Structure formats: C-alpha cells, structure tokens
Amino acid sequence: MILEERRNAVVDSIFVPCAQPLLEAPLPSKAMEKVANGKTVRQEATRKSTRQQALNNSVPVSRRATDRLIRAFDMVGPSEPIGEQALEAYIRSFDAPMTEQRVKAMRMLTSLDSGPALAAAAQLAAEHEMAGAEEVAV
Numbered sequence: 001m002i003l004e005e006r007r008n009a010v011v012d013s014i015f016v017p018c019a020q021p022l023l024e025a026p027l028p029s030k031a032m033e034k035v036a037n038g039k040t041v042r043q044e045a046t047r048k049s050t051r052q053q054a055l056n057n058s059v060p061v062s063r064r065a066t067d068r069l070i071r072a073f074d075m076v077g078p079s080e081p082i083g084e085q086a087l088e089a090y091i092r093s094f095d096a097p098m099t100e101q102r103v104k105a106m107r108m109l110t111s112l113d114s115g116p117a118l119a120a121a122a123q124l125a126a127e128h129e130m131a132g133a134e135e136v137a138v
Contacts, residue, residue: 066087066090067082068109069090069105069106069109070082070086070087070090072102072105072106072108072109073090073093073101073102073105074101075089075090075093
C-alpha cells in the first residue's frame with residue numbers, strides 16, 4: 001500500500017495537465033479535400049510563385065539533374081531530346097573511370113571549383129590529417 005501511494009505520487013508529479021494553447025488550431029489547407037467516406041485526399045499542389053508557374057517544363061524534377069548531366073557529358077546535342085538510349089549510355093558511362101572532360105563538367109555543374117567549396121574541402125582534409133596524426137600518436 002505504501003509502495004502504491006509512492007508510485008501514484010511519482011506518476012502524478014510526472015504527468016501534469018497541459019496548458020491550453022494560445023493560438024487556435026489552423027484551418028485546413030486548401031490543398032486538402034474531404035471525401036464522403038471521411039478520408040482526406042491531397043489535391044495537386046499549386047505554385048506560390050507566378051514566375052515559376054509561367055515556366056512550363058515537361059521534364060519531371062526527378063530527372064532534371066540526370067538530363068543536365070547527359071547534356072554536359074555531350075551524349076546528346078543541345079536541342080536533341082533525351083531518350084532511353086542516352087539514359088542507358090549515361091548509366092553505362094559510370095562503369096569505367098570518368099574522362100577529364102566529364103570530371104570538369106561535373107565540377108562545373110556542382111560548383112566544386114568555387115572558392116567556398118575549395119576552402120571547405122581543404123579544411124576537411126586538414127582536420128582528417130590531424131585526426132590521423134592523433135591516432136598514430138596514441
């Protein structure tokens with residue numbers, strides 16, 4: 001009985017009632033639409049930027065980086081559409097070491113040759129060398 005009272009005292013001290021929120025619950029987004037059976041379904045998202053909405057791009061976002069690299073690697077011409085053959089050739093190109101031209105294209109597209117990126121890489125390399133020297137000393 002004493003143990004039960006102590007346990008109840010501990011539980012009561014841990015679980016205290018929460019204060020009521022200061023703000024009201026937000027209204028549901030316009031992108032959500034209720035269905036008759038009670039489930040909610042997300043509608044297609046709309047763009048908030050009219051500039052981006054005006055741009056019509058048929059390439060899905062998931063493929064834009066790949067397509068840009070295919071063009072940078074000169075696997076297709078600048079105005080030539082990217083088909084399945086170009087995509088397969090792009091995938092196969094990583095089976096062998098990259099050529100110097102492709103390394104330069106990759107550096108240009110990823111901005112790895114920029115000043116901040118080079119400084120960060122140098123700092124990481126220095127920290128890695130210092131950590132290696134400390135392990136040898138121990």
